[in-house]
Amino acid sequence: MTSEHPFEVLTNAHVTKDIWCMTCHTPVAAQIEPGQFVNIAVPGDASHILRIPLSFSAADAQRQTLELVYAVVGEGTSRLSAMRPGEVSTMVGPCGRGWWLPKKSGRALLVAGGVGLPPVVACARMLARSGVGFDAIVGSQTSDRHVEFLLDELRNMPPEQGCDCARKVVVTTDDGTRGIHGFPTDAMAGLMADHPYVQVYTCGPLGLMGGVARIARKRNVACQTSLERMMGCGFGACSCCNVELVSGEYALCCKDGPVFDAEEVAW
Amino acid sequence: MVTKSNVGMDVDLGGIAMRNPVNTASGTFGNGRQFEGFYDVGSTLGAITCKGVAAEPWKGNPVPRIAELGGSAILNSVGLQNPGVKEFVRQYGTYLQGLRDKGCAVICQVAGHSVEEYVRAMDLFEELAPFASGFEINISCPNIAAGGAAMGATPQSAAGVMRAVRGHTKRPVVVKMAPRDVAEIGRALESEGADALALINTIPGMSIDVRTRRSKVCRPTAGVSGPAIHAIAVRMVWECAQAVGIPICGIGGISTVDDAAEMILAGATAVSVGTANLYDPTVAARIVRGLEQWASEQGVSHVRELIGAFEC
DSSP states (O other), X not given: OOEEEEEEEEEEEEEETTEEEEEEXXXXXXXXXXXXXXXXXXXXXXXXXXXXXXXXXXXXXXXXXXXXXXEOOSHHHHHHHTOOTTOEEEEEEEESBOOOOOSSSSOEEEEEEGGGHHHHHHHHHHHHHTTOOEEEEEEEXXXXXXXXXXXXXXXXXXXXXXXXXXXXXXXXXTXXXXXXXXXXXXXXXXXXHHOOOSEEEEESOHHHHHHHHHHHHHTTOEEEEEOOOOOSSSSSSSOOSEEXXXXXXXXXXXXXXXXXXXXXXXX | OOOOOOOBOOEEETTEEESSSEEEOTTSSTTSGGGTTTSOHHHHOSEEEXXXXXXXXXXXXXXXXXXXXXXXXXEEOOOOXXXXXXXXXXXXXXXXXXXXXXXXXXXXXXXXXXXXXXXXXXXXXXXXXXXXXXXXXXXXXXXXXXXXXXXXXXXXXXXXXXXXXXXXXXXXXXXXXXXXXXXXXXXXXXXXXXXXXXXXXXXXXXXXXXXXXXXXXXXXXXXXXXXXXHHHHHHHHHHHHHHOSSOEEEESSOOSHHHHHHHHHHTOSEEEEOTHHHHSTTHHHHHHHHHHHHHHHTTOXXXXXXXXXXXX
C-alpha cells in the first residue's frame, strides 16, 4: 500500500552530462516492485511544493536501499542533486503498477532511451530473477550520455537457464558517436528478425515509445510501456496525470500505470 | 504525542455533524481510500468531501492538467473527470459507508453543466447514496466549458442552482463558492436555503511557457491553489462570515495547523485541507491533532468558542 517513508541519502554522485545517481536507505525498498516509482519530497525550497516522481534502477529489500538514476532537468531535480549523504527527507511509495512478466514463455526485448533506462534495468533484473532471457537496445543522444554502469549491469546479469544464446546489448546514439547511428527503433528490426521475442518492454521519450509500440504491434509482439506525466500526488488522489487510452477513456499514470500495455494507449 | 485535552472539538456544518473541524477539499483527496495507507481516514477526520460527480460520466480535460508555479502555488485544470453517480457509488459506496460507521462525515460533491444536470445528479445521489451525510454543490469549478464557475458567477445564477436542488434532498446542502463577491453571493445562497457555504475554490489564473508560448496546462486559464492563496481565502471567509448566518467551511491554501486556526478565527466552522494533501499526504491528520492543541492553548472549553473570534 502506498505510504510515506523516510529516506536517508547514502550517496548522490554525478555520473555523466546531466545525469546523477542517488542511493538511499529507505524501508520502501522492501516493498517496491520493478517499474513502480516513488514521489520524493526534495528539501531546499518550500515554494516549490510538489514532490518529484522517480522510478528506480535497483532496490535491495534486505539492506533497504534504493538506487535512483535521474537527469537534472529542472528546479526540482537540481535540488535533488544537491542533497548530500546523511540528509533525510520522505518519499511516498510504492506508487503505481510496475512491469509484469511475459504472459508467454520466451525471450524479451528491452528498449530504453535516455533516462528511460533505469526502470528498464529494474525490469531486466526482474526477468533475470525469473529466468526469462532478454536482449536490450539502449539509446542516448550522444556517446557520453550513456550510463556506463547500467549498461554493464544489463550485460552482466545472470543468463537464463538452459539457453546458450548470448545476450545482446545494442547501443545507439542519435548523433552516431557510439554504436548504431540512429534511434533505438532503428536497431529493433534487425534484432526482431533474428529472435522470436514474446514481449517488448520500453521506457524513454514519448516519441520513441510510440515508435517501439508500433513496431511491436506490427510484429504481433506484446509491448509494455512505462509512461511519464507531470504529477500531483502520485497515488490517484488528484486525477492530474491522465493518459488517454484507445477506448477513449482516461487512465491515471500514477495509479493505473506508469506501466501500461502499449496496445491500450492512444499514441 | 499530544496529550489528550478536554477541549470539545465537534462542530455542526449546517446539519453535517463533524467530530472535529477538519474536512478535505474536493478533488484533492480522491475519495478517501487513496489515503488509507497514510492514516486511518475514518477514525481521524471530521469529514471528507468526495471528488465532484455528475449524473453521467465526464471525461475531463486533456493533458497536461497540472503545473508547478513556484511561489507555493500550482495550477490545475482537471475538468471534473468523474465516472457518473452510478459508477461512483458502485466503486466507493461500501468504503464511504465504512467511513460513516467510523464517525467520519461523508460529503458528496455534485457537479453539472446546467441547472437540470445538477438536479439530475442530486436525484441520483439521493436515491443511490445513503452513505452521504450531505452534499456539496460545485458552482465554482473554473475548468469546465459550461456550468461550474459560470453558475456561481452572479448572485442570481448561484441562487438559481440552489433553488433548483433544494427541493430534491432533505440532507444538508453546502455550496462550494468561487473566489468572487462572496458576501453578496453567500447571502443569495443562504436565502435559497443553503445549509452551509464552502469557500474558496481555486483562483482563476494563467501560466505561459515562454519558450513554446503555450499554456503550461491544457487550457489558457486554470485554477491556482496552494499556500500562496491562503491569505486571500482567509479574507474572503471573513467577509462572507460577516454577511451570512449559516456556517462556513474555510478552504484555500491550508497546509499547517496555524492556517486552519486562522480560518476558524476568521469565521469558519470547519476547514478543508486541499492542495497540501497532494504533497504532504498526512497533513490533514496532523492538523486534526494540532487544532485540538491550539484550542487547548487558547483556554477554551470548546473549539466553537473560537469561530469568528478574530479581534480586529
